[in-house]
Amino acid sequence: xxxxxxxxxxxxxxFFIAPCALLIGSILLYPLARGIVSSFYNVNLLIPVPPKFVxxxxxxxxxxxxxxxxxxxxxxxxxVVILIVQMAGGLGVALLLNQKIKGRRFFRxxxxxxxxxxxxxxxxxxxxxxAEQYGLLNFILYRLHIIDHYKAWLAEPSFVLPAxxxxxxxxxxxxxxxxxLAGLQSIPQTLYEAARIDGAGAFQMLLRITLPLVRNIALIxxxxxxxxxxxxxxxxxxxxxxxxxxxTLLMPIYAYKLFLESFQISYxxxxxxxxxxxxxxxxxxxxxxxx
Amino acid sequence: xxxxxxxxxxxxxxxxxxxxxxxxxxxxILILPFLWMVSTSLKSPDEIFLEIxxxxxxxxxxxxxTFIWTDTSYPKYLVNSLIVAMATTAIALVVASLAGYGISxxxxxxxxxxxxxxxxxxxFPAMLLVIPMFVIMRRLNLLNTYLSLIIAYGTFAFPFCxxxxxxxxxxIPEELEEAAIIExxxxxxxxxxxxxxxxxxxLVAVALFAFVxxxxxxxxxxxxxxxxxxxxxxxxxxxxxxxxxxxNWGQVMAGSVLACIPGLVxxxxxxxxxxxxxxxxxxxx
Numbered sequence: 001x002x003x004x005x006x007x008x009x010x011x012x013x014x015f016f017i018a019p020c021a022l023l024i025g026s027i028l029l030y031p032l033a034r035g036i037v038s039s040f041y042n043v044n045l046l047i048p049v050p051p052k053f054v055x056x057x058x059x060x061x062x063x064x065x066x067x068x069x070x071x072x073x074x075x076x077x078x079x080v081v082i083l084i085v086q087m088a089g090g091l092g093v094a095l096l097l098n099q100k101i102k103g104r105r106f107f108r109x110x111x112x113x114x115x116x117x118x119x120x121x122x123x124x125x126x127x128x129x130x131a132e133q134y135g136l137l138n139f140i141l142y143r144l145h146i147i148d149h150y151k152a153w154l155a156e157p158s159f160v161l162p163a164x165x166x167x168x169x170x171x172x173x174x175x176x177x178x179x180x181l182a183g184l185q186s187i188p189q190t191l192y193e194a195a196r197i198d199g200a201g202a203f204q205m206l207l208r209i210t211l212p213l214v215r216n217i218a219l220i221x222x223x224x225x226x227x228x229x230x231x232x233x234x235x236x237x238x239x240x241x242x243x244x245x246x247x248t249l250l251m252p253i254y255a256y257k258l259f260l261e262s263f264q265i266s267y268x269x270x271x272x273x274x275x276x277x278x279x280x281x282x283x284x285x286x287x288x289x290x291x
Numbered sequence: 292x293x294x295x296x297x298x299x300x301x302x303x304x305x306x307x308x309x310x311x312x313x314x315x316x317x318x319x320i321l322i323l324p325f326l327w328m329v330s331t332s333l334k335s336p337d338e339i340f341l342e343i344x345x346x347x348x349x350x351x352x353x354x355x356x357t358f359i360w361t362d363t364s365y366p367k368y369l370v371n372s373l374i375v376a377m378a379t380t381a382i383a384l385v386v387a388s389l390a391g392y393g394i395s396x397x398x399x400x401x402x403x404x405x406x407x408x409x410x411x412x413x414x415f416p417a418m419l420l421v422i423p424m425f426v427i428m429r430r431l432n433l434l435n436t437y438l439s440l441i442i443a444y445g446t447f448a449f450p451f452c453x454x455x456x457x458x459x460x461x462x463i464p465e466e467l468e469e470a471a472i473i474e475x476x477x478x479x480x481x482x483x484x485x486x487x488x489x490x491x492x493x494l495v496a497v498a499l500f501a502f503v504x505x506x507x508x509x510x511x512x513x514x515x516x517x518x519x520x521x522x523x524x525x526x527x528x529x530x531x532x533x534x535x536x537x538x539n540w541g542q543v544m545a546g547s548v549l550a551c552i553p554g555l556v557x558x559x560x561x562x563x564x565x566x567x568x569x570x571x572x573x574x575x576x
Contacts, residue, residue, distance in 0.1 A: 010399075012397065012478050013393045013396075013397035013399040013402075014393075014399065015393075016389045016390060016392055016393025016397070016478075017389070017390045017393040017394065017405060019385075019386045019389055019390065020386045020387065020389065020390030020449055020453055021390070021405065023386060023445060023449055024408075024409075024412065024446075024449055024450060027442050027443075027445055027446055028412055028415075028420065028446045028450075029412075031420055031423040031424045031427060032415065032419060032420060032423070034423040034426075034427070035419050035420065035422055035423035036419075038422070038423060038426075043426075093314075093317055096310055096313055096314050096317075097314070099307070099310050101307055101310055101311060101314075103311075107314045107315075107318055109558075110318040110321065110322055111317075111318060111321060112558055113321060113322045113325055113558075114321055114322075114324075114325075116503075116551065116554035116555055116557070116558045117324075117325060117551050117554060118506065118507035118509075118525055118550060118551065118554065119507060119509065120507070120509045120525040120526075120528070120529055121328075121507075121525065121528065121547045121550050121551060122324065123529075124528060124529060124532050124543060124547055125324045125325075125327065125328045125544070125547060126324060127532065128327075128328075128331065128532075128540055128543075128544070129324060129327060133340075134339065134340045134341065134344070136327055136344055139343070139344050170321065170324070173321070174321075227414045230416075231416045231417060231418070233417065233418065233509070233510050234509040234510065234525075237509075238509075238529050238533075251418075252416065252417075252418045255418045255422070256418065256510075259418075259421070259422050259425075260514065265422060265426060268418075268422050269419070269422050269423065271418075272416055272418045272419035272422060273419065275416045275418065275419065276415060276416060276419050279414055279415065279416060282414075283411055283414045286410075286414075287407060287410070287411065
């Protein structure tokens with residue numbers, strides 16, 4: 001009797017996590033495994049041949065694929081630039097929001113607006129703002145004499161990548177700001193008071209107290225946003241579809257093209273698996289931080 | 292008052308003013324696109340396509356809002372998004388409260404890996420999931436159905452909600468539950484009768500969070516919905532502006548403003564929970 005009672009007691013937690021674990025296993029892990037396995041086959045929905053195991057052929061083809069390298073380069077530029085600007089900008093705004101001013105909560109609420117707007121909707125609105133003829137941006141820049149004629153921001157290869165990067169930064173900065181603000185607010189005021197008594201200036205306090213103490217949370221938010229930024233699809237897809245040409249071709253966009261425009265299921269999976277590999281490297285550092 | 296302290300007061304006031312100025316400019320830039328969205332949605336076509344854009348239309352028109360309702364498939368898109376988002380949220384809440392409670396209250400074998408796993412799976416590229424899921428859905432004849440989207444959204448909703456709720460349950464003291472157990476309640480009863488009522492605010496916040504995530508989703512919706520009938524809002528609006536030749540920007544913007552509503556509701560009433568939610572997820576307890 002005692003043994004069965006003990007078994008029952010020990011198994012209770014498993015009943016609680018069972019639905020979640022089973023569901024995640026079947027709807028997430030199973031397709032994931034199939035996707036990775038698929039990259040070793042030759043499935044192409046437009047060429048109906050029985051699937052054949054082709055080993056590393058797809059990966060070799062990927063290495064030789066110039067579009068892959070273009071997409072990888074663009075994705076790295078995309079991720080790094082967005083990360084740097086978001087972190088620097090986010091920290092700046094967080095520092096501002098951390099000051100004791102009236103209406104602080106009001107500003108903090110307004111900051112969140114880009115996060116609240118769906119990414120797809122934001123992309124659509126920005127597309128309208130970037131429009132060549134009647135777009136708001138051209139008008140403002142022209143009036144401020146920053147440009148001398150209206151530009152087609154999303155159609156000129158030299159402007160398009162920065163243009164979409166701006167949109168991604170706009171969308172992502174609220175998250176970074178709020179998390180960094182939380183980090184700033186957890187620094188005890190007494191440290192600053194002691195430093196002030198010792199004669200420290202504002203800049204010194206920033207460098208010696210603030211930055212080291214937000215380092216941990218900054219690293220976490222940096223890793224998180226890098227991963228999300230790298231995997232981000234809708235903004236570029238809606239604004240440019242990777243164009244013009246391959247100017248904004250990012251890894252997810254390329255995978256999508258391979259998948260739904262030419263139906264090369266296996267090859268697209270290969271690309272996605274490569275993306276996963278990169279993510280695993282980043283995720284490793286994130287998990288290490290959390291432990 | 293000494294000269295030094297007067298000067299210091301002046302300097303402080305000046306700096307405060309600078310902070311206000313900087314914050315105002317930054318906030319203005321951040322909300323500008325949204326304001327422009329609303330402004331465009333209230334204009335008639337001849338006011339939208341102006342050489343010199345105007346912020347406030349001379350004639351406020353709600354035509355865009357009415358036409359998008361009557362002349363397009365917009366209502367259908369809205370209903371689809373609603374159904375999928377609500378179903379996803381409901382299922383996620385049930386699954387996640389059970390699992391979150393389990394992780395929070397019990398120290399069981401596999402707890403650590405499971406918790407870590409919840410975080411790690413949220414980082415997988417959605418693209419890697421979409422492709423095999425598409426193939427599987429196709430084979431199961433589930434393409435273009437609500438179920439396919441609900442399942443797909445579960446892939447992020449379940450881990451996310453579980454992690455959030457686990458963090459939330461952690462903040463609820465266990466004494467009440469212990470008392471209930473002593474009185475003979477089973478663990479399930481404890482969760483249902485004691486903890487859930489206490490956790491109501493957190494549940495509402497997580498539910499809304501999950502709803503908004505499902506509402507905003509684009510990639511799976513784009514891939515799985517194949518006909519006009521089944522499209523969700525994000526995909527529908529994107530299609531409306533993706534047409535070549537004459538995009539009806541007024542209507543597209545009106546549709547966009549409406550699509551922002553759940554997010555705005557979430558934001559207005561639960562602003563402090565959003566902040567809490569961000570920090571819960573990012574800071575280790």
